[in-house]
Amino acid sequence: MSHLAIFSLLFIFLFNFSLATNTIYNVQNYGAKSNGQTDSSNAFLSAWKAACASTSPATIYVPRGNYLIRNAEFNGETCKSKAIIIHIDGTLLAPSDYNVIGNEGSWIKFEKANGVSIFGGTFDAQGGSLWSCKTSGKNCPKGTTALAFYNSNNIVISGVTAQNSQMFHILVDGCHNVKLQGVKVSSPGNSPNTDGIHVQSSSGVSIMNSRIGTGDDCISIGPGNSNLWIEGIACGPGHGISIGSLGWESQEQGVQNVTVKTVTFTGTENGVRVKTWARPSSSFVRAVLFQHIVMSNVQNPIIIDQNYCPNHESCPNQGSGVKISDVTYQDIHGTSSTEVAVKLDCSKTNPCTGITLEDVNLSYKDGKADASCVNAGGRASGFEELSHCL
Numbered sequence: 001m002s003h004l005a006i007f008s009l010l011f012i013f014l015f016n017f018s019l020a021t022n023t024i025y026n027v028q029n030y031g032a033k034s035n036g037q038t039d040s041s042n043a044f045l046s047a048w049k050a051a052c053a054s055t056s057p058a059t060i061y062v063p064r065g066n067y068l069i070r071n072a073e074f075n076g077e078t079c080k081s082k083a084i085i086i087h088i089d090g091t092l093l094a095p096s097d098y099n100v101i102g103n104e105g106s107w108i109k110f111e112k113a114n115g116v117s118i119f120g121g122t123f124d125a126q127g128g129s130l131w132s133c134k135t136s137g138k139n140c141p142k143g144t145t146a147l148a149f150y151n152s153n154n155i156v157i158s159g160v161t162a163q164n165s166q167m168f169h170i171l172v173d174g175c176h177n178v179k180l181q182g183v184k185v186s187s188p189g190n191s192p193n194t195d196g197i198h199v200q201s202s203s204g205v206s207i208m209n210s211r212i213g214t215g216d217d218c219i220s221i222g223p224g225n226s227n228l229w230i231e232g233i234a235c236g237p238g239h240g241i242s243i244g245s246l247g248w249e250s251q252e253q254g255v256q257n258v259t260v261k262t263v264t265f266t267g268t269e270n271g272v273r274v275k276t277w278a279r280p281s282s283s284f285v286r287a288v289l290f291q292h293i294v295m296s297n298v299q300n301p302i303i304i305d306q307n308y309c310p311n312h313e314s315c316p317n318q319g320s321g322v323k324i325s326d327v328t329y330q331d332i333h334g335t336s337s338t339e340v341a342v343k344l345d346c347s348k349t350n351p352c353t354g355i356t357l358e359d360v361n362l363s364y365k366d367g368k369a370d371a372s373c374v375n376a377g378g379r380a381s382g383f384e385e386l387s388h389c390l
Helices: 003-021 041-053 128-136
Strands: 023-026 035-039 058-062 066-068 072-075 084-088 091-093 106-111 116-119 122-124 145-150 153-158 161-163 170-173 176-181 184-186 197-200 203-213 219-221 225-235 241-246 255-266 270-277 284-298 300-308 323-336 340-345 352-364 370-374 376-382
Touching (some): 041 058, 197 203, 197 225, 270 284, 284 300, 370 376
Parallel strands (some): 023 058, 084 116, 106 145
């Protein structure tokens, strides 16, 4: 027998062996109904419990159809399996009545769930009625995050669509080694507080090749993050990619080692933004790279706002304690919808240092854009007004 034939037989054996050792748990076998009307929460939790108890890799399968989930927490603290795949061909629906889950915090929550991978599927939180309530000025619930991971490691979220969330679409909090790829986030540009992906207190998070359109930040980076890699993002509508807001607490973790590259912003309120409260804090932002970015009709393409103090409450006439240093903007091109395309408004008590603007060329109405730098130190190259900014 030839070596090729032996190799082929060995490959087939190993492939079939891997399938045999990966048990599949179909949520319909646990009572889930795909009619979009029957609450399937307990069926999903039962499938999770069975997969969790497996001593080998396990796959939870969600066939095509619409599955109503009231809300569900998948706790992995006692799981024996360290590799659970959730393969979704269907759509998960939240209750259309926002009062049902509006104060729950999270609609679909994973807690201490290590080694979980979600492939495919749509998470539709049906948040439209809550947005209407909020914009009308009525007394409404705060709203809930659609898909949340807390204190979980080695997570993969691939090919997932999250849409119409009451608040954040995807939350990563207290996690390590998380890969989001090929994700689509979709909510109208006027939907309030609907951040696409929010990351905080986490490390080793990558967000790749994703399309995000929301009524708030496409991606928001909160306190306590390090080693974030964001690449291949299409953002719009929305408020851009934001570090912050930071510095609300006087003792707060900072943000460091962040790369944002190959991003297109279309019609967004901001492009790349760093935002801190104008009040004392131990927080910081350092070692950040914004690179290979295209702006298309963006209101504030490049902005550092260290005087964030909405309604002038809790922080009037104070300076931000957040130290911003070693932030590089490289190869950023396109158009601004306002005359001031670069606005670096740094802290009067703790000025920005080590700011680098390299090959930044932005225009306004087919003409020159302006730049404004306050309490910022570093070097700049690009359009004429930029060279005099730092």
